[in-house]
Amino acid sequence: MPILVVEDNADQWLIIRSALAQCFPEVEPIWVNNPMQALKYLESCLSDETKLPRLILLDLYLPRREDSWILLEAIKSNSVYRQVPIVVLSGSQDHDDVVKSYTFSIASYIVKPITYHQWLTCFYTFRRYWWESVTLPQRSLKSSV
Amino acid sequence: MPILVVEDNADQWLIIRSALAQCFPEVEPIWVNNPMQALKYLESCLSDETKLPRLILLDLYLPRREDSWILLEAIKSNSVYRQVPIVVLSGSQDHDDVVKSYTFSIASYIVKPITYHQWLTCFYTFRRYWWESVTLPQRSLKSSV
Numbered sequence: 036m037p038i039l040v041v042e043d044n045a046d047q048w049l050i051i052r053s054a055l056a057q058c059f060p061e062v063e064p065i066w067v068n069n070p071m072q073a074l075k076y077l078e079s080c081l082s083d084e085t086k087l088p089r090l091i092l093l094d095l096y097l098p099r100r101e102d103s104w105i106l107l108e109a110i111k112s113n114s115v116y117r118q119v120p121i122v123v124l125s126g127s128q129d130h131d132d133v134v135k136s137y138t139f140s141i142a143s144y145i146v147k148p149i150t151y152h153q154w155l156t157c158f159y160t161f162r163r164y165w166w167e168s169v170t171l172p173q174r175s176l177k178s179s180v
Numbered sequence: 181m182p183i184l185v186v187e188d189n190a191d192q193w194l195i196i197r198s199a200l201a202q203c204f205p206e207v208e209p210i211w212v213n214n215p216m217q218a219l220k221y222l223e224s225c226l227s228d229e230t231k232l233p234r235l236i237l238l239d240l241y242l243p244r245r246e247d248s249w250i251l252l253e254a255i256k257s258n259s260v261y262r263q264v265p266i267v268v269l270s271g272s273q274d275h276d277d278v279v280k281s282y283t284f285s286i287a288s289y290i291v292k293p294i295t296y297h298q299w300l301t302c303f304y305t306f307r308r309y310w311w312e313s314v315t316l317p318q319r320s321l322k323s324s325v
Contacts, residue, residue: 140285
């Protein structure tokens with residue numbers, strides 16, 4: 036059950052990887068650090084269904100603000116990729132960033148926690164919601180039904 | 181903080197209203213029982229920002245399968261409405277319904293609980309995620325930023 040993590044800050048990635056390992060031990064997170072790599076990974080899923088992520092955790096400002104919107108636009112305009120819920124995990128609490136992200140039909144916007152303990156609390160809630168309450172799409176390459 | 185509930189079964193609505201009242205006492209849920217009413221309510225939000233729902237809980241088969249897709253299409257093609265995360269709450273566990281719903285960029289798909297106790301557990305998790313972890317858009321009529 037892969038989760039794709041788009042994060043351009045290596046230190047942040049280490050924290051996310053560690054917290055994910057603790058809260059989602061069965062998950063192998065895939066790290067990409069820029070939009071081009073993210074799209075390259077998603078393209079590779081078209082020929083190998085098992086690689087399609089269950090969720091995408093997306094940082095904003097990669098590194099420019101526009102880079103995130105371009106990536107969101109590309110994902111949401113593809114009938115296969117757009118089946119994958121996107122959770123924005125951003126340090127920004129800027130109202131415009133929140134609204135603009137939801138305009139791209141992201142699933143949720145989460146402001147990054149500060150302490151490691153807060154990251155764990157966040158990901159435990161995350162697990163309880165996404166893994167235990169929600170039904171996610173099965174691995175499928177169907178673009179429409 | 182309104183939540184819009186689109187549910188065509190009055191008995192199901194009574195259960196949802198009761199469980200919401202227990203888990204989200206500060207929320208006044210707005211009930212509509214068909215897609216036309218849902219769109220009429222959303223249209224009324226364009227002239228009164230305070231009415232824009234924080235979340236939409238959407239049943240499928242209203243009553244036909246196509247009715248839900250038409251409603252999702254209408255919501256997602258409007259730059260204001262599509263800012264509101266949609267959580268599908270459906271009795272259907274059909275794989276095609278799950279995949280097709282995510283293709284419309286819903287936030288999450290939840291299979292309806294059976295017992296009232298399960299509804300409460302579901303909505304407590306729901307509250308913890310959407311109210312305590314996620315940042316939702318503020319009431320705003322901006323269509324893009």
